Amino acid sequence: MQINQSNVSVRDLRAFTALAELRNFTRAAKECNLSQPAFSALIRALEDSVGVRLFDRDTRKVELTAEGRLFLESATRLLQDFGLALTDLRDLATRRRGRVAVAVLPALAAGWLPDVLAEFHQAYPGIELDVADALADECIDRVRAGKADFALASSRSTSAELTSELFCADRFHLVCRRDHALAGRRRVTLQQLAEEPFIHLARSSSVRQHIDQAIWPGRARKVMELDQLSTVAGMVRAGLGITVVPALTLFHFRHPELVTVPLEAPGMVREIFLLRSRDRGLSIAARTLYELCVLRKPAMRGPRSPA
Amino acid sequence: MQINQSNVSVRDLRAFTALAELRNFTRAAKECNLSQPAFSALIRALEDSVGVRLFDRDTRKVELTAEGRLFLESATRLLQDFGLALTDLRDLATRRRGRVAVAVLPALAAGWLPDVLAEFHQAYPGIELDVADALADECIDRVRAGKADFALASSRSTSAELTSELFCADRFHLVCRRDHALAGRRRVTLQQLAEEPFIHLARSSSVRQHIDQAIWPGRARKVMELDQLSTVAGMVRAGLGITVVPALTLFHFRHPELVTVPLEAPGMVREIFLLRSRDRGLSIAARTLYELCVLRKPAMRGPRSPA
């Protein structure tokens, strides 16, 4: 007997239980796909390893010893537990079970993500999904805290813990009423919007920040400032002014009275990044969703105007 | 990945948990007494075996994957359970734990067994003892039913399930008062007792059966018939008669007014047998007590008269 350096394998336990059940070396050996002498040696090695004789055997009879009976209980339970552990693990690997948590900008979460998640869920119905629609800072926090596997946010990571890669570039569009002077254009420029009454989003939104950077505040004729894009849509529809929003939010403005026109403003792009922890790799489930997101990523130019 | 023929060993799990804890191949390898490359190969083989990547590793960092974290829980529990199973088993093997059940004739159980058990218990205090003091038939039943590991009884086994070996031969002694005519003899014969008033045990006792066989009933002057030997002792002491009992019961008659004299009756022997199941081997604890019983067995001639 080695000094407590016993090395018992799952196969050993299976051999043991097989012999305990069949009480016959020859048949148990066949069950384990081993020659009978090899099987015999295996059992002997196991007995040495645990330090106790497990079977009383002569040429006619094979019986568990009292100690063997005790060990059989343990061995059976161990095999069962191991099997369960392995099943769990393989369920994860085959994506039959699992969990993915993502943090996504509200615009993407509402407009683009649902179809992607639907596709994902249909392919892997056993995987639990956790979506947080949050602004950039909270997205980053969630990834950093391990509460999200990855995030789609509009700013790069601030710390070295996260990696970021460009996911898509969200270009801006004019939104106006169908009867507006610019409604028929294929493109519009910032200059053409300078004197238009403008419906703004709150200063805290990333959209507003981009716009303030491009159209310096003094130039635009601000009519009002709102928090929700759907409210902005209502205001524009009522003829109170125009607005400018990134392509990914245009789904808020799909309405027969409204028209969207791509904005000609080369530098004016809201970049969206895919953020994830630098050291903590993605789980299989998370990686799968990650890959699907990349595969289904919105076209870089943004969707055409619905007009 | 093999088709569900995974063979994982305890050593693999230990390596896995070591690496999960240390997050460093070199140190974990040392912990497992392996060269670092061998350890690396072992981990890779384990990952292949379970079919899932368990660690994310580059040259600078080793981290569990999400799947690895799940498996760590299982592995830890499995190792713990295995350790417990092994400890239990080795406790049995080293006789630090266990249980022995014996069925023993009342005479042996009261007179001879206590000292043997005391010795046994001192040597192996962790082993639980179950003693049934029962007559021959019940002793046999208990062994056959698996309720006793072995028995000391005064008849051979009736069935082929049990093996019996002669344990000791219990010879008969006269018991009389110190002032009795035969009290001074070194030996007495059956003839010398023929006319003595005789205190009998009940017909069901094995002692009585031996006596009835040797001294045919008509010849003895039966004074009374009792169930308990200690009552017989009292009657003899009161001068109501003599009796004849086997050596192993003489402890009932140790009294200043009583004398015991070996009986000269060659064929008259109560044989006591050690009985055990033919196929079911003895547990380590049982075998140990068995061996001690044989070692401490009463001398074949029976003890000298205390006179």
Place this chain on the structure above:
DNA sequence: CACACTTACGATATTCGTAAGGATT
């Protein structure tokens, strides 16, 4: 003498350690 476990032994696979390679800080 037929069946079932054990021993013997040469062949095959695995596993090991050393040394070299490659990547990251």
Place this chain on the structure above:
DNA sequence: AATCCTTACGAATATCGTAAGTGTG
């Protein structure tokens, strides 16, 4: 340059199957 994981490869070890051995009913 130092650290740490991986690859390469010959050597040591373990395991396997065939065949002979042994004991029991």
